[in-house]
Amino acid sequence: MNGGLHPRADVDRIYVWRTLGGCGLLGVEDTVSFERATLYYYLKDHTDVLMKNVLSSGFVKTPADVSIAPDAFKDHLNVTQFQNWRDKPLHGQYVRNLQDINCFNSFGWLVHSDLKIKTESLILAAQDQALTTKYFNTSILGGSDPLCRLCGTNNETVAHIVSGCSTLVRTSYKKRHDAVERHLHWCLCSQFGFPVVKEWWKHNPRSVEESESVKLLWDFTITTDRTIHANRPDLILVLKEERRAYLVDFSCPFDNNVTRKEAEKVEKYQDLLLEIQRLWHVRAEIIPIVIGALGAVSPKFDDWLKSLHINLYPCTLQKSVLLETAGLLRRTLNIHL
Ligand SMILES: [Zn+2]
Numbered sequence: 001m002n003g004g005l006h007p008r009a010d011v012d013r014i015y016v017w018r019t020l021g022g023c024g025l026l027g028v029e030d031t032v033s034f035e036r037a038t039l040y041y042y043l044k045d046h047t048d049v050l051m052k053n054v055l056s057s058g059f060v061k062t063p064a065d066v067s068i069a070p071d072a073f074k075d076h077l078n079v080t081q082f083q084n085w086r087d088k089p090l091h092g093q094y095v096r097n098l099q100d101i102n103c104f105n106s107f108g109w110l111v112h113s114d115l116k117i118k119t120e121s122l123i124l125a126a127q128d129q130a131l132t133t134k135y136f137n138t139s140i141l142g143g144s145d146p147l148c149r150l151c152g153t154n155n156e157t158v159a160h161i162v163s164g165c166s167t168l169v170r171t172s173y174k175k176r177h178d179a180v181e182r183h184l185h186w187c188l189c190s191q192f193g194f195p196v197v198k199e200w201w202k203h204n205p206r207s208v209e210e211s212e213s214v215k216l217l218w219d220f221t222i223t224t225d226r227t228i229h230a231n232r233p234d235l236i237l238v239l240k241e242e243r244r245a246y247l248v249d250f251s252c253p254f255d256n257n258v259t260r261k262e263a264e265k266v267e268k269y270q271d272l273l274l275e276i277q278r279l280w281h282v283r284a285e286i287i288p289i290v291i292g293a294l295g296a297v298s299p300k301f302d303d304w305l306k307s308l309h310i311n312l313y314p315c316t317l318q319k320s321v322l323l324e325t326a327g328l329l330r331r332t333l334n335i336h337l
Contacts, residue, residue, distance in 0.1 A: 109319055245285070
């Protein structure tokens with residue numbers, strides 16, 4: 001009724017805690033089971049005769065698994081539901097992949113980012129691969145044409161639409177990339193006292209911002225003595241007094257590739273880093289800001305942001321990515337959520 005649950009999204013996931021990637025709803029049956037367990041444990045060691053009679057009357061039924069104490073009972077229920085979701089071939093594939101690449105801390109946005117319920121359900125349905133893509137139509141519903149409606153060359157899967165379609169590279173993917181870049185630039189400007197507008201999405205970054213202690217370069221080609229092809233990271237922050245420089249580069253690959261993309265970014269800018277250290281007499285560091293198109297981040301993501309000396313919840317950047325991803329899914333698949 002309210003668009004909070006896609007009709008084909010996973011049902012077990014509804015009751016899994018948000019920190020584990022679920023919707024965090026309290027199940028009525030689970031609540032009853034928990035109350036029964038709690039009541040049973042209260043009565044079973046009671047010495048009062050009347051209480052003993054209550055227990056033996058059968059009015060309080062013992063829970064199915066009496067070996068688990070009440071405090072652990074909720075955990076037990078949640079772990080069971082999580083495992084049910086994770087072990088499903090299609091719906092559980094996303095979370096299994098996150099575990100495989102050690103990105104299981106990627107659900108911060110579900111706890112903190114406060115997305116509208118319809119946007120949240122669209123992203124969860126995309127993670128569950130429950131959206132009606134042409135590949136889904138062909139493989140599950142028996143259609144005949146699995147190829148992407150935009151590029152016509154690859155199977156139209158959720159992964160292809162959100163991060164692999166050549167037609168969207170210069171439009172929707174660039175817009176998403178720029179949104180994260182703009183958001184982070186706005187945060188850095190606020191942090192270091194450069195003038196900014198109130199809303200980050202109205203921020204118009206300048207190529208160079210400079211004060212006595214800080215220099216901030218946006219999309220700026222660095223001139224070096226020897227030829228270096230990767231010489232234009234998205235952002236460079238220079239702290240003059242500390243003699244430190246940070247080379248920041250963004251990417252929004254598909255979620256399975258987040259950790260690999262981070263390593264690629266660090267490798268890509270190594271030559272530039274050495275050259276900047278030599279020419280500018282600073283200690284330089286590469287900061288890859290990589291957020292999966294459906295929200296995944298690596299375990300290092302928080303530390304990369306802390307290195308930049310900004311007070312920013314990591315989930316706010318995840319939110320910027322997810323809003324853009326939701327928009328492109330709606331436009332491409334004609335979803336009116
Ligand atoms: Zn395509």
